[in-house]
Amino acid sequence: MISEKALRELKKIYGKRLKTDAVHKIAYSYDATRIEYEPDAVVFPINETEIIKTVKLANTYKFPIIPRGSGTGFSGGAIPIKGGIVISFSRMSRLEILKEEMLAIVEPGVITAELQRRAEKIGLFYPPDPASLKNSTIGGNIAENAGGPRCLKYGVTKNYVLGLDVVLPTGEKISVGKGLQKNVAGYDLISLFVGCEGTLGIVTKAYLKLIPKPEIARSIRADFTSVRDASEAATDILSSGILPAALEFMDRKSIEAASTYTGEKVSAGASLIIQIDGSEETVKHEIERVKKVLQRHNLKGIKISMNDEQEEEVWQLRRSISPAIATLKPIKVNEDVVVPRSKIPDAVDFVYAIAEKFKIEVIVFGHMGDGNIHVNFMIEENERERAEQAVGELFKWVVAHGGAISGEHGIGITKSEFINLQLKKEEIVIMRKIKSLLDPNNIMNPGKIFQE
Numbered sequence: 468m469i470s471e472k473a474l475r476e477l478k479k480i481y482g483k484r485l486k487t488d489a490v491h492k493i494a495y496s497y498d499a500t501r502i503e504y505e506p507d508a509v510v511f512p513i514n515e516t517e518i519i520k521t522v523k524l525a526n527t528y529k530f531p532i533i534p535r536g537s538g539t540g541f542s543g544g545a546i547p548i549k550g551g552i553v554i555s556f557s558r559m560s561r562l563e564i565l566k567e568e569m570l571a572i573v574e575p576g577v578i579t580a581e582l583q584r585r586a587e588k589i590g591l592f593y594p595p596d597p598a599s600l601k602n603s604t605i606g607g608n609i610a611e612n613a614g615g616p617r618c619l620k621y622g623v624t625k626n627y628v629l630g631l632d633v634v635l636p637t638g639e640k641i642s643v644g645k646g647l648q649k650n651v652a653g654y655d656l657i658s659l660f661v662g663c664e665g666t667l668g669i670v671t672k673a674y675l676k677l678i679p680k681p682e683i684a685r686s687i688r689a690d691f692t693s694v695r696d697a698s699e700a701a702t703d704i705l706s707s708g709i710l711p712a713a714l715e716f717m718d719r720k721s722i723e724a725a726s727t728y729t730g731e732k733v734s735a736g737a738s739l740i741i742q743i744d745g746s747e748e749t750v751k752h753e754i755e756r757v758k759k760v761l762q763r764h765n766l767k768g769i770k771i772s773m774n775d776e777q778e779e780e781v782w783q784l785r786r787s788i789s790p791a792i793a794t795l796k797p798i799k800v801n802e803d804v805v806v807p808r809s810k811i812p813d814a815v816d817f818v819y820a821i822a823e824k825f826k827i828e829v830i831v832f833g834h835m836g837d838g839n840i841h842v843n844f845m846i847e848e849n850e851r852e853r854a855e856q857a858v859g860e861l862f863k864w865v866v867a868h869g870g871a872i873s874g875e876h877g878i879g880i881t882k883s884e885f886i887n888l889q890l891k892k893e894e895i896v897i898m899r900k901i902k903s904l905l906d907p908n909n910i911m912n913p914g915k916i917f918q919e
């Protein structure tokens with residue numbers, strides 16, 4: 468519980484932008500996990516100086532600080548599990564694009580889709596595309612190292628971060644990288660902060676790489692009898708020297724759910740969505756090559772986009788999975804494990820087997836090209852314990868088969884009990900030493916990633 472004295476000091480910094488009423492405490496108590504812990508207060512800084520002052524106060528009065536973007540996180544990263552002050556960046560959303568440098572300079576509260584829209588307006592492109600992009604912030608994307616369908620070809624958020632301004636947990640400000648395209652002087656501190664889930668510092672400004680916008684994008688939806696056929700087709704596409712922008716898959720149940728939701732009648736054991744982008748000529752040529760490869764793999768049906776309107780239609784089923792499955796059961800336990808791509812069919816078989824064992828419904832889809840599978844256990848409240856056991860078995864299988872327990876959503880609080888399964892003891896020792904070096908008073912987003 469934060470002291471009255473500390474609150475008075477915060478009031479001096481923020482005035483009316485310090486909120487301690489019940490509405491704000493509830494509104495900032497949860498994220499997409501729906502787990503709830505109320506903060507003592509929420510603040511809305513408008514500049515870095517206010518953040519520095521806040522962090523210094525936190526060290527003096529020993530209260531936790533929880534950076535927060537839009538709260539779309541799936542691992543509880545922005546939840547104030549130990550109370551303290553939530554820092555919302557909704558009033559820090561300035562965005563500047565330097566066209567000649569192909570660089571965007573953004574504050575943390577910029578919405579991902581807004582950066583993409585502004586870049587595309589002048590022929591540039593910011594590829595990382597989490598499905599939450601209409602709501603998520605760049606600060607949250609950097610803290611979680613967010614990915615998305617296009618990351619197969621273009622890489623994840625970290626591949627676009629050329630510099631960061633960070634307020635450290637002790638209140639000093641550092642600038643790392645400064646937006647240069649190349650820079651190998653010293654340790655790579657940018658990588659330390661990208662993906663740190665708000666535990667090592669507060670990002671106050673990011674320098675992001677932009678690239679030329681591809682001329683067009685066209686996609687194929689290919690339907691198969693089984694996930695194994697779809698997986699073999701995906702491997703064949705990639706080993707034929709074609710690198711799609713996206714290579715997504717859906718299992719039978721996700722196809723059924725999306726099909727019922729959209730009214731588009733499709734029946735298949737699995738489907739792939741393969742997106743090719745580039746110049747018109749290249750795309751035309753590569754689409755033909757992909758078609759030939761697909762025909763080697765028990766193809767059941769195929770739908771190809773020839774224009775922008777059809778492009779939307781081809782993606783319709785894939786984009787509808789989340790809202791479609793949300794109607795099936797009240798709770799979605801959503802995991803985003805990664806396996807080596809060749810192990811996807813075995814992983815999916817294992818998921819079906821544990822769902823059968825624990826008598827719960829499961830829906831699987833995801834980024835086939837990256838080996839990143841979204842496993843959704845769809846449950847009622849009284850099935851929660853069984854779902855947790857199923858998740859435990861899934862994580863053990865994934866780690867035993869050379870995979871990772873999270874490819875996109877981070878560890879946060881939902882997976883922190885499994886971090887020892889994933890990381891070796893020596894790795895955890897190094898990470899904990901980094902944390903205590905930067906944050907000796909453990910004020911920055913405490914209780915995340917590692918259990919205390």
Ligand SMILES: Cc1cc2nc3c(=O)[nH]c(=O)nc-3n(C[C@H](O)[C@H](O)[C@H](O)COP(=O)(O)OP(=O)(O)OC[C@H]3O[C@@H](n4cnc5c(N)ncnc54)[C@H](O)[C@@H]3O)c2cc1C
Pocket residue numbers: 498499533534535536537538539540541543544545556575596597598599602603604605606607608609610611612613614615616664665666668669670671789875876912
């Ligand atoms: C429908 C849906 C679809 C999704 N799809 C994807 C997907 O395809 N790919 C993917 O990767 N994720 C996805 N996510 C998860 C989520 O959107 C991402 O993790 C996103 O990056 C979180 O952004 P946010 O602004 O909502 O951050 P929040 O949830 O508010 O915070 C996330 C973490 O970032 C930290 N943080 C926020 N701002 C800062 C800052 N300025 N400095 C330091 N730390 C900070 C927080 O402390 C917290 O630990 C999805 C979520 C939903 C609800």
